[in-house]
Amino acid sequence: MLRACTICGRKQEFSYTANDPRDSGACHGCGGQLKEREAAHALLSWCGEGRFVSLASFARAVEGAGDVGPGILDVCYSSPFAQQLNLLPGYQQGYFWPSGTAETTRSGDTVPFVDLQNTPYDNASFDVVLTHDSLPFIEDIDRALIEISRILRPGGVCISIVKVDWPLPDVTIELEGSEASKPYQAPDGSTWPIRRRIGADFANKLRAHGLQPMFRRLSFFLETRRNYTIIGLKP
Numbered sequence: 001m002l003r004a005c006t007i008c009g010r011k012q013e014f015s016y017t018a019n020d021p022r023d024s025g026a027c028h029g030c031g032g033q034l035k036e037r038e039a040a041h042a043l044l045s046w047c048g049e050g051r052f053v054s055l056a057s058f059a060r061a062v063e064g065a066g067d068v069g070p071g072i073l074d075v076c077y078s079s080p081f082a083q084q085l086n087l088l089p090g091y092q093q094g095y096f097w098p099s100g101t102a103e104t105t106r107s108g109d110t111v112p113f114v115d116l117q118n119t120p121y122d123n124a125s126f127d128v129v130l131t132h133d134s135l136p137f138i139e140d141i142d143r144a145l146i147e148i149s150r151i152l153r154p155g156g157v158c159i160s161i162v163k164v165d166w167p168l169p170d171v172t173i174e175l176e177g178s179e180a181s182k183p184y185q186a187p188d189g190s191t192w193p194i195r196r197r198i199g200a201d202f203a204n205k206l207r208a209h210g211l212q213p214m215f216r217r218l219s220f221f222l223e224t225r226r227n228y229t230i231i232g233l234k235p
Helices: 034-047 055-064 141-151 202-208
Strands: 072-075 091-094 126-132 152-165 212-218 225-233
Touching (some): 034 126, 034 225, 126 141, 141 202, 202 225
Parallel strands (some): 072 126
Antiparallel strands (some): 212 225
């Protein structure tokens, strides 16, 4: 069955690998995988009020109306959203990785490093913060959530996609020392220590730092590991 990509709008039949569907099913147009298309769906539900089938159509409508559009911080080095959303004056792309610093540079970088534990932005700078797969890797998650809440405007949202165990554990497990799992191998060859496995009680952590959990959406698959879209509203 042909389905429209929620990022670029291209229609195609999506196929997925059985062992890890969230990181497969790439769109032939923008390259967005299942996990990213689900995040795009959440963003469209929030900013587009359900009126658009893709980020591309949403961005064109905002541009055509001469509107500024929402302020969006997209924290992902190779975000498939960038090509569509860079039409919006309020869109900013950054990237985070655990060993980075504000002074970190990579050859040819045009995307700035953003430390989610200490961002350079003013209070209430954005309507949306997209963190993609960052939450399991951040060393001080409490500090990061406080910072995300600080830079969100009232009524803004943080949209995070994470890989979780299924059934979803009741408790978030912090991993340290010998308990740490095998480091994640990033596309650029670097390794990231996985610092936590997120459980259902992560909603309480959002509340503790001024973010009201709105909804969490799972992939439509029954494999051991599944995609989780966490949305926190800044009241």
